Amino acid sequence: MLNYINLKYKPQKTDLICEFYLEPNNTTIEKAASHVALESSIGTWTDIGTMNKRIAKTLKPSVFYINKKKNIIKIAYNANLFEKGNMPQILSSIAGNIFGMSALNNLRLLDISFPESIIKSFKGPGFGINGIRKIIGIRKRPLTGTIIKPKLGLNEKEHAKVAYDAWTGGLDIVKDDENLTSMKFNRFNKRVIETLKMRNKAEKETGETKIYMPNVTAETNEMLKRARFVKSCGGRYVMIDIITMGWAALQTLRNADLGLVIHAHRAGHAAFTRNEKHGISMLVIAKIARLIGADQLHIGAIVGKMTGTKHEVKDIGEDIEKQIIHKKSSHILEQKWYNIKPTFAVCSG
Template identity: 45%
Template sequence: MGISYEDFLDREYEPHESDLCCRFSIEPAADMSWADAAGRVASESSNGTWAELTVDGSITDLSAVAYHIDEDRGEIEVAYPEALFEPGSMPQILSCIAGNIMGMKAVDRIRLLDCEWPAPIVEEFPGPQYGSAVRSELLDAGDRPALATVPKPKVGLSTDQHAEVGYEAWVGGVDLLKDDENLTDQSFNPFEDRLIESLARRDDAESETGESKSYLLNVTAPGAEMLERVDMAAEHGCEFVMVDVVTTGWAAVQQVRQRCEHHDLAIHAHRAMHAAFDRVPSHGVSMRVIAQIARLCGVDHIHTGTADLGKLENEDTVGINEWLRGDCHGLRDVLPVASGGLHPGLVPELLDRLGTEIMVQAGGGIHGHPDGTRAGARALRAAVEAGVEGRSLEAAGADCPELATAVDKWGTGTPR
């Protein structure tokens, strides 16, 4: 049989329940019609090629189908048959739906906007081990947002300094100390030393406060070394690990998820480098899809933005968070993390936009407090508890001088 680009376009096609359906925004090249461009996207991302082929027998059961074109919105929809994908391999799936098509000359721009994941594909992935349940199962946050902080400066502190900042933040009311994306195993703050000393100070903080505290330990590393760091975290009594999920790659995330299940550890996903894919609105892969991939691969929380309140560009934080909390063929939910330029004065608006089923992370908004880290942590905790209770910052500040000081310093404005 002969196969050409036209064979990958069928506007009458009704996707099967087992199809992976992807929505793209595209800008066809100047010499391409919408139909031609859509057919080429479906062809290149499945089993087509630029030359018309003659093949004995049928291979159309492995062909993607561009079944919807909306020129007004600049979008197309493509259905991929389940059999096209290796079960449980996120790298292979992405090589199809976000692979060569990102560089095709047939489109000037192309962006993977959203995916509808069918049950047969989802069931091949573990999903989160804890999800939002970490707030009560591993921490004492209950129904309020879990609170985390990164020591600042995020690199350059010695191990002793890092652990002491963690202690001050924990005692002040924060639940979690967190490494930042570029702190792993450098000479000024070695991984194992940092793990041991931070957990020792964590134990001190737990004894002093009577609350469960923990540490989001960055285990990001090449291959086997990362799994050894996961083992080390468990050996020393840490309940969480952190992975830079984009830079380390989805195959590595899947390996970490498997190892973490063995140790009953939760996974905190840092999204460093995500903007290389999602910042340009007309090209790449949306943060919504990155978050979906992370959920299937099994992270328990992931940074999704601050709904434009912080220092970073954001993309539909509310919609992404809703997807992470919603049903996905029985997978556990994911706890969204709001971070990047937050301080206590932004908390009321943040909770109004995103709700309380989140993790709130502040760095400079804690450690930059005029009275130090412990006071900054108290201010953030007071602001969050006030927001959950429906009290104003002014009323809460009357009971918490540290919060009043923070609001005097930063107000309710957004940093850049």
């Protein structure tokens, strides 16, 4: 087996860096770390005759940091291990089979630092914070919004009336709930028409720009069809459930360049972010969402039913809104975002 431990290795600017928390299963942390490195790159469960020095020299990752007290490791990967602009492939490597290995009791991907080559292979948000504020005409204060309730059951006109009341009551934004798509009692196209009609009425009465975020979550082709319909009706925003739809769907929507602000809902994230010892952190999810192209993203709230810790919510907000992230703890890797616009952090719950 190749040796993946190299504590003298100095990560290159071209490397993709991952930080993991791990708990070994009847083995040392060094051996467990090696298993993570090999399985997420060029290795497999046994020695193979087709492995050669060229592959090992050019593509073998290095475990360059091990903290035995905190069970934290850092791995530097050659960027050539990953297809540029292909997040499913990247995650199939660094967040794939490694979670099911017998050498580990627990494994959690805490953070990722993407190199310039990978950063620039994605479009990132089409509008970003400044673009969103320009659309709405609000430069400084927080944007305020609400979700239509009950989340399911209202017909199209009832839904539109609730939105109208929210807008004329002073709110900037109204959005669909994450599980409202096109139901028997509330069809997508009719809901969009009725709600945008009431948006126009509210704008005329208040003299303010009002935003409606219709949920276009659906099979990918249907998602695009619905997004184009929103655009044709004069909509400015769409919402998508990024976890249940998947990263490729978010990228498809972003690459369509429809001129719509993309609001990302994170329904389902806690299935792999909530366990502090296993899975993937919300910080990683947020960074990926920004990289692919979410203009806005739910990051949780310090209080309420969908809470996160104060430090977690703050760190996520900073990482998706700033252009340069400086290393400040064992759980925050440095990140330069280059051409990628910031994602507007949304606190809710």
